[in-house]
Amino acid sequence: MRAFDYLRAQTEGEALAAAGQDGAAFIAGGTDLMPLWKAGVAAPGLLIDIGRLPLAEVTARDGGLVFGATARLADIADHPEVRRRHPAIAQAIEASASGQVRNMATLGGALLQRTRCVYFRSGITPCEKLEPGSGCAAVAGENRLHAIFGGGPSCVATHASDLAVALVALDAQVRLRSLAGERVLPLTALYLPAGESPARETVLVPGEMIVAVEVPDAGGRSLYLKIRDRASFEFAVVSVAVALEVADGRVQSVRLAAGGVGTMPWRLRASEAALTGAEAGEAVFRAAAGLAADGAQPLAHNGFKIELLKRTVLRALVQAGDQT
Numbered sequence: 001m002r003a004f005d006y007l008r009a010q011t012e013g014e015a016l017a018a019a020g021q022d023g024a025a026f027i028a029g030g031t032d033l034m035p036l037w038k039a040g041v042a043a044p045g046l047l048i049d050i051g052r053l054p055l056a057e058v059t060a061r062d063g064g065l066v067f068g069a070t071a072r073l074a075d076i077a078d079h080p081e082v083r084r085r086h087p088a089i090a091q092a093i094e095a096s097a098s099g100q101v102r103n104m105a106t107l108g109g110a111l112l113q114r115t116r117c118v119y120f121r122s123g124i125t126p127c128e129k130l131e132p133g134s135g136c137a138a139v140a141g142e143n144r145l146h147a148i149f150g151g152g153p154s155c156v157a158t159h160a161s162d163l164a165v166a167l168v169a170l171d172a173q174v175r176l177r178s179l180a181g182e183r184v185l186p187l188t189a190l191y192l193p194a195g196e197s198p199a200r201e202t203v204l205v206p207g208e209m210i211v212a213v214e215v216p217d218a219g220g221r222s223l224y225l226k227i228r229d230r231a232s233f234e235f236a237v238v239s240v241a242v243a244l245e246v247a248d249g250r251v252q253s254v255r256l257a258a259g260g261v262g263t264m265p266w267r268l269r270a271s272e273a274a275l276t277g278a279e280a281g282e283a284v285f286r287a288a289a290g291l292a293a294d295g296a297q298p299l300a301h302n303g304f305k306i307e308l309l310k311r312t313v314l315r316a317l318v319q320a321g322d323q324t
């Protein structure tokens with residue numbers, strides 16, 4: 001094992017000053033970074049522990065919710081205002097990992113966790129994320145759990161975070177800070193599709209830290225539905241987050257995002273467009289769900305995700321419609 005330095009940051013300024021160094025990495029709950037380190041996939045030269053920074057608050061205010069970057073997933077899911085205003089957030093967290101992991105894992109870490117692609121995590125097969133130019137073992141290999149959106153010949157690894165999918169459907173914004181200052185982006189804009197440079201998964205620049213996520217209030221009801229190979233402690237094969245507002249029998253607004261299918265959380269814009277302003281009901285929901293896989297590029301072993309995605313969208317819409 002390579003030697004490394006450890007800094008328990010006492011202030012945000014101290015963390016940001018250290019983060020610009022080559023080989024530096026933040027650690028929050030450590031539930032993703034540590035397994036990757038043990039597997040030889042990550043090897044930071046400087047570990048910056050941000051767990052003591054005052055960024056763990058979950059705040060409900062007029063107009064929206066604010067989650068500090070080191071808020072524990074369990075604390076977010078348990079917050080009464082999260083459950084009341086945006087049930088999809090609590091449902092996505094409760095469908096993630098295990099109680100023990102959720103007690104340690106943080107918001108920032110959940111958004112930046114790495115893919116569960118077995119080729120990436122093995123650290124021994126060709127992977128463009130680990131070694132640009134080496135190729136992608138999944139493209140011609142076993143790829144049942146891989147992406148049908150946003151991939152290409154260099155990478156088809158799915159984005160893993162359930163919470164990110166719910167937050168993308170809720171139009172969350174992410175607040176980033178570095179020594180150069182602060183910027184706020186729609187969460188969708190944090191992520192990059194695999195494209196030519198799969199090693200670069202987000203727009204974060206070296207030394208930049210997530211400090212908070214803000215979720216605006218919205219009318220209607222939200223819901224997260226996760227389909228997986230076993231009932232608990234398993235990543236999504238397909239998941240769908242929906243935020244649906246119906247008034248006078250018509251869809252006033254709808255936002256849909258899917259997990260388990262894209263190299264980043266995937267907004268389902270064609271389905272949203274078909275629903276907006278339409279009469280709310282199963283026929284319209286079914287037609288919109290039929291558009292959910294528009295643009296999908298299935299691989300040898302994951303064509304089934306197309307039908308599964310459509311059915312999951314339909315189920316999510318019907319369930320959300322029943323609750324509005």
Ligand SMILES: Cc1cc2nc3c(=O)[nH]c(=O)nc-3n(C[C@H](O)[C@H](O)[C@H](O)COP(=O)(O)OP(=O)(O)OC[C@H]3O[C@@H](n4cnc5c(N)ncnc54)[C@H](O)[C@@H]3O)c2cc1C
Pocket residue numbers: 025026027028029030031032033034050069070095096097098101104105106107108109110111112113160161162163208209210211233234235236
């Ligand atoms: C057994 C197991 C099962 C799991 N199942 C699921 C599941 O079903 N669904 C799901 O969504 N997830 C699942 N996870 C993943 C889990 O959600 C993540 O491991 C966790 O959210 C990571 O949070 P953390 O605070 O521990 O991150 P860490 O491991 O501390 O960090 C992860 C990454 O984020 C970076 N980072 C952390 N915080 C910040 C910040 N504020 N700013 C910038 N960079 C930061 C770190 O440098 C590191 O690269 C599972 C994990 C395990 C171990």
